[in-house]
Amino acid sequence: METALNFGPQHPSTHGVLRMRMIIDGELVVKADPDIGFIHRGLEKIGENRMYFKFTPVANKIDYVAAAAWEHCYISCVEKLIGMQVPDRALWARMLILETQRIISHLFWVGTLGMDLGQPTIFVWAMRERERLLDVFEHIMGGRMTYGWMIIGGLRDDITSEQITMLSDAIAMIEKRLPEYLNMTEKNNIFRERLTDVGVITYEDVIRYNLSGPVARASGVAYDVRKADPYLFYDKVDFSIALRTAGDCMARYEVRRDEILQSISIVKQIIPRIPQGPYRATNAMTLRPPIALSMKTPKWGEAFVRNECPRGEGAIYLIADGSNFPYRLRIRGPSFNNMSIASKLCEGQTIPDVVAILATLDPVFGECDR
Amino acid sequence: MNDSFLSSGPNALFSVLEELLGQAMARPLFLILSATFLFSVCGLYAMFGGLLERKIIARAHSRYGPMYTGPGGSLQTLADALKFLQKEMIFPKGSDGLLYRLSPLLLVVTPFLAVPLLPIGSFALVNSSYSLLLVLALLSLGPILILWGAWSSNSKYSTLGGLRAAAMTMSYEVLLVVSLASIILTVGSANILDIVAYQSAHGMWMAALQPFAFVLFLIALIASVERNPFDLVEAESELVSGWKTEYGGVYFSITLLAEYIKLLVGCILCASIFLGGSGTVLGDIGFLLKVALLTILMFYVRATAIRLRLDQIFSVVWKKLIPLGLVNIIVTALIFSLFGGRL
Numbered sequence: 001m002e003t004a005l006n007f008g009p010q011h012p013s014t015h016g017v018l019r020m021r022m023i024i025d026g027e028l029v030v031k032a033d034p035d036i037g038f039i040h041r042g043l044e045k046i047g048e049n050r051m052y053f054k055f056t057p058v059a060n061k062i063d064y065v066a067a068a069a070w071e072h073c074y075i076s077c078v079e080k081l082i083g084m085q086v087p088d089r090a091l092w093a094r095m096l097i098l099e100t101q102r103i104i105s106h107l108f109w110v111g112t113l114g115m116d117l118g119q120p121t122i123f124v125w126a127m128r129e130r131e132r133l134l135d136v137f138e139h140i141m142g143g144r145m146t147y148g149w150m151i152i153g154g155l156r157d158d159i160t161s162e163q164i165t166m167l168s169d170a171i172a173m174i175e176k177r178l179p180e181y182l183n184m185t186e187k188n189n190i191f192r193e194r195l196t197d198v199g200v201i202t203y204e205d206v207i208r209y210n211l212s213g214p215v216a217r218a219s220g221v222a223y224d225v226r227k228a229d230p231y232l233f234y235d236k237v238d239f240s241i242a243l244r245t246a247g248d249c250m251a252r253y254e255v256r257r258d259e260i261l262q263s264i265s266i267v268k269q270i271i272p273r274i275p276q277g278p279y280r281a282t283n284a285m286t287l288r289p290p291i292a293l294s295m296k297t298p299k300w301g302e303a304f305v306r307n308e309c310p311r312g313e314g315a316i317y318l319i320a321d322g323s324n325f326p327y328r329l330r331i332r333g334p335s336f337n338n339m340s341i342a343s344k345l346c347e348g349q350t351i352p353d354v355v356a357i358l359a360t361l362d363p364v365f366g367e368c369d370r
Numbered sequence: 371m372n373d374s375f376l377s378s379g380p381n382a383l384f385s386v387l388e389e390l391l392g393q394a395m396a397r398p399l400f401l402i403l404s405a406t407f408l409f410s411v412c413g414l415y416a417m418f419g420g421l422l423e424r425k426i427i428a429r430a431h432s433r434y435g436p437m438y439t440g441p442g443g444s445l446q447t448l449a450d451a452l453k454f455l456q457k458e459m460i461f462p463k464g465s466d467g468l469l470y471r472l473s474p475l476l477l478v479v480t481p482f483l484a485v486p487l488l489p490i491g492s493f494a495l496v497n498s499s500y501s502l503l504l505v506l507a508l509l510s511l512g513p514i515l516i517l518w519g520a521w522s523s524n525s526k527y528s529t530l531g532g533l534r535a536a537a538m539t540m541s542y543e544v545l546l547v548v549s550l551a552s553i554i555l556t557v558g559s560a561n562i563l564d565i566v567a568y569q570s571a572h573g574m575w576m577a578a579l580q581p582f583a584f585v586l587f588l589i590a591l592i593a594s595v596e597r598n599p600f601d602l603v604e605a606e607s608e609l610v611s612g613w614k615t616e617y618g619g620v621y622f623s624i625t626l627l628a629e630y631i632k633l634l635v636g637c638i639l640c641a642s643i644f645l646g647g648s649g650t651v652l653g654d655i656g657f658l659l660k661v662a663l664l665t666i667l668m669f670y671v672r673a674t675a676i677r678l679r680l681d682q683i684f685s686v687v688w689k690k691l692i693p694l695g696l697v698n699i700i701v702t703a704l705i706f707s708l709f710g711g712r713l
Contacts, residue, residue, distance in 0.1 A: 012606055012607050024530075118601065118605060120431070121673050190599055
């Protein structure tokens with residue numbers, strides 16, 4: 001007997017505010033239709049109605065699990081728009097933060113995946129390690145979830161050697177504890193059986209649905225913005241694209257696990273290479289009023305910047321018309337595109353598989369709904 | 371086999387009462403005293419078992435668990451029970467009033483009924499040659515009552531949970547019977563007291579004589595008390611709270627109580643049948659230790675296992691475990707027929 005089932009938005013397994021309209025036949029999902037937009041905040045319009053530097057705190061809230069990634073995406077887009085030269089020290093420090101943010105985001109994801117598969121222990125462990133990194137972030141950037149640390153032209157505050165030591169300690173601790181997670185997850189037969197051959201995305205589907213990030217790389221698409229269109233100094237550090245070809249939930253798990261390991265290695269490479277020098281350009285726009293008032297407004301022009309956010313390719317496109325406000329701000333969020341295949345993947349699966357599929361797509365609805 | 375409602379032999383309390391008060395007075399008094407004893411065993415187990423579970427799982431999570439209610443959080447379960455009592459009772463629109471109220475009550479009554487059939491250490495109230503079968507029958511009533519409660523709640527999540535409970539019986543009930551059948555073959559009796567006596571007479575635990583049956587029984591036991599990795603009846607990440615989604619307040623606390631008493635019945639059953647009961651090491655204290663260790667084992671499994679899918683449970687149970695159990699029965703029977711008589 002077919003019956004309709006509302007899965008969310010107040011459901012423990014739909015991350016954030018996703019609502020799945022499902023037609024179920026017993027345990028089998030006949031039809032699944034994701035209903036998004038519950039936290040649509042009109043972020044693009046908000047950006048078009050305030051001065052350039054005032055959008056930074058809002059950019060943090062695009063994806064609240066990986067706020068620094070979007071902060072950098074927006075800031076670097078404005079810098080490109082007004083052609084500002086940023087000192088090397090600031091760029092290296094930003095890269096350090098971005099990779100740490102990727103570890104934080106993927107740890108959070110491992111935790112919620114464990115929760116969805118019915119084991120809260122993994123979640124609590126992941127939160128425990130994430131907490132250490134958030135403590136470091138609080139020292140460096142003054143915030144745990146949203147930061148406002150990058151400013152147009154550099155950094156709000158310099159990063160000290162003491163903070164870098166804290167960060168490398170925390171990274172070393174996580175590296176030491178990772179085998180514990182692997183015992184709970186991939187070395188567990190049930191974990192592997194729950195994820196293997198579930199929700200298979202083919203190479204063609206990745207292209208057709210315009211998927212990106214770990215979801216695409218798990219299906220054999222070797223596309224990583226850090227390699228394809230290097231920004232910051234990603235061409236100067238040594239790392240490879242985490243790639244799997246199976247395209248199922250297990251492959252998506254493995255890609256993200258490899259990315260955690262690679263981010264750890266990138267952070268280790270960055271730490272000795274942060275140069276001395278100024279941490280912001282002399283004409284940087286800070287948030288402090290006297291300088292902010294004298295801010296330089298961009299002339300007519302446009303800029304497009306894409307970054308490899310933890311969830312995939314995030315991009316920001318700005319058009320300036322010479323006024324204090326951007327003429328157009330466009331956000332391209334990977335979660336939105338990645339969610340588009342959810343309906344196809346969930347059809348014909350059982351309810352526990354739907355939960356696993358949604359978890360491995362890793363949508364964050366702040367960024368999906370915008 | 372001598373069936374009697376009161377076990378006359380091993381019960382020292384009854385003989386003392388009989389000497390003091392005579393047969394007519396001793397029987398009712400003994401029944402009242404034993405009932406009180408069994409109730410307090412169940413109550414204490416539910417109270418401190420619940421606390422222990424939260425503490426152990428908290429340690430696995432590197433947390434502390436309850437800390438502030440009573441010394442070291444020891445009164446937390448009591449505080450929770452009081453809170454549940456104060457809650458407003460909500461009956462969902464369109465629910466079947468009678469079944470909805472009745473199913474958690476019966477759910478707690480059935481494992482309670484199984485408790486007197488089991489030997490609590492050396493204290494045994496009922497000496498019946500069918501006690502093992504009766505306990506199994508009472509345990510297998512659980513899923514049916516869950517289905518009642520789920521169906522009468524008029525909620526789709528509840529119904530799915532109830533259907534899962536009904537489907538699960540197809541797997542672990544069979545496993546439970548298959549694993550115990552080889553024990554009954556070995557001992558030649560379905561009386562739990564006989565099985566305990568057999569182990570003390572041979573000085574060997576049934577877990578050593580029938581290791582496969584022991585493993586199968588443990589798996590089936592975890593499934594029958596609906597804990598991880600077989601907790602898909604109330605899978606919170608899939609079905610909100612499964613069959614008890616709509617239950618709140620007192621009814622919810624009753625379902626929790628039922629869960630712990632079921633766990634107690636399972637652990638006592640396992641300790642008596644496979645680990646020698648009170649007959650071998652350390653007597654009654656040894657029995658308590660065995661029950662406690664089995665309980666802690668259940669909690670550890672809950673802290674580490676990932677939930678299985680229904681079809682995975684079926685394929686594991688029907689393709690691997692039940693054939694293993696059947697082979698075990700056949701081998702047991704062959705050994706007996708070849709060597710004649712019992713071990």
